[in-house]
Amino acid sequence: MYEPVQQGKILSGIWMTIKLSFFCLILSVVIGIVGAFAQGSKIRILRSFVQGYIQFFRNTPPYVQLLFFYFALGQFTPTYSPDGWLELPIISNVGWAIISLSFFAGAFNVEIFRAGIEAVADSTKEAAESLGFSRFQTFRYVIFPLAIRVCLPSLNNNLINLVKTTTQAFGIAVPELLYQSVTIWNDYPSAQYPTMLLVFVVYILLVGVLVLSMNTWEKNLRIPGYGQ
């Protein structure tokens, strides 16, 4: 069905999509945890800063954020010259895509984690406290394991959304699956429909794998008699 060139493009596209999704997933979860921790801080400025970050990233289009990060902020990043001729920025378009998408998904993750932490009953925290747990121990061994169980369903949704949003990296020419497919169907109009179908199937599969693994994780974390 496909020529080797096309096959190579599709495969490299899939691989880039997976890489993009993977790094964004990790980074956005880290941002979410750090942000949720900062929101519980006693410093007011820090709290309102996190709040501003969340509201900004939630209420502006991820695509425009991407363009802004890459084109507008990209011009301030220092460049380096590997061969003395080319001027390459330190952060590539893939790098900006990862940064921008992670911040976008991270804004949602902060809210999700905060809701999870708030869902842990005060009395359970008090029990840990009265057993002599330090603040960190209480968080590490009691609050976090419980909060993560509360968060998982919404985290699941957000991460699926993130994988879908990686397609928008197309806008800054990151050679992910959609980008590669579009180049194929421009070069070989006859391959349009099969490629389209393939893209569809691959994304559904990727999302499916993520859903499945998150659901398995959710099941493994289930505690008898806790929640539903």
Next chain:
Amino acid sequence: MLKKNAETIVSIKDVHKSFGQLEVLKGVSLDVKKGEVICVIGPSGSGKSTLIRCINGLNDIQGGQINVCGIDLTDPKLDKLELRKRVGMVFQQYNLFPHKTALENIIMAPTLVLKQDKAASEKRAFELMQKVRLEGKEHAYPGELSGGQQQRVAIARSLAMNPDVMLFDEVTAALDPETVKEVLVTIKDLAQEGMTCILVTHEMGFAREVADHIYFTDNGVIVEHGSPKTFFNKAKDPRTKEFLSQIL
């Protein structure tokens, strides 16, 4: 049971505590000797729970003095961890960690806080489960246990820290009438072994049976106190009389 010459282990002097505008404790004083069992009773909202929460530092106090096992709670450099190793607390809502089994709930604090050897604390946990009469339930999750069983695990969890004083905050209030008894039996066992216990309770019969001393609080002050016998039969204060007539 009363230990006449035992040392005072908890001493509370003229304690004031308010939440914002609301003053909950208006100068409360009481002393607890080692091995004594104290019951604090009174209508709801009279500040009894707040009082025992102050004893292990869950609530700060605004005035007065609390001294527990030689630790001054008003000291600004108070080592809360040291205090909590000495004072065990059991709550109304059990507050077990739902993601840990009964055994894990018990060994968590000894291994994490006291840095004890895991095998040793596990061995001790099995003993404690036996003590609260729950052998065989070690690997059950809290969600799989009844309220009374959960409460007994919670008692075992506090005992695992080898505290000098145990605080019980209305531990039977959330339980079914049938399971109340099993928890009370556990506490009675403890009392007979000589553990110093401070209980907030609505179980008058139980208070009468196990307590060495009963304190009646109302409106943030201690209205009357005495031995169970004098308290229940020869109450002097009209408020005590009214309360007792309603509850008995």
Next chain:
Amino acid sequence: MASKRPSTIPGINRHGNTDLPVLKPFAPSQPIAFHTSAWLANMPAWTGFVLLLPLMLWPFASHAAGSFTMTDAFSALIRWMPFLLKSGFLFNVIISLFAMLIGTFLGIILGLGQISKNRFIKRISWFFTQLFRNSPWLVLLFIVLLAFPFEVTIFGVIIPIPDWMKAVIGLSLPIMANISEIVRGAVLSVPTAQWEAAESLAFSRQQILWRIILPQCFKRMIPPWMNWYAILTMATPLCSLLGVEEIITLSRQAMEAENNHPELLVPFYSFALGLFFFYCYPIARVTMYLERRYSVKI
């Protein structure tokens, strides 16, 4: 990978959209520093006041603007602002309204299909809901763009389908799927006792659904519905990839017309971000307010 910064974006400029501006690489032949010094030298005294303007538009622009004075860029932005607002952002709003209208209409049908007694309808509705809910918006947009003809002939009348209509259709598909889920979820959230009570009063299934169940869940559907409208609005800039003349496309054209100075990028994109923020933020607040209000009543 680092060298992938093509001057053309395939799939757009080769697709007949010849008038679409394509952003030239902004790494100029002269180093940026040269521009900077020239700009700094020419800076008039009132720069500071002009800088206050972007500060109001977007607080984060401040640290970018702090080291990089871009007076001319901002005055260019002010010149273009009415145009971007009227021909650009307004069009985004129009696209979002149309897509929402179509998506809601189809979504309600699909959602009711999902709770149908007929197994076949149920399966089909479920399949389409999941398909469009789980595929990326941009992929759907591209597929609609390529799969739909330029024009359709109905009864001998040739109706052209402009690109923006395709964009509306492409965006309404995921909205449809998500509205379908909202409808299904809302109907299922009504306690079964309500169904049983109505059935015992000899209502038909149709009557129960339309007279008893749907009126009850209508309120509950409003907050998530508004939430999806906000998400949809934020997806409209994707249309620029299809060559639809909306705010991002026009911003690029405007920057092109201003000779593509790299300094234009921050103000122009900040402006676009700011517009979306000020449009979507109130919607988000109202959604949250309604959510809280209705959740108490359940």
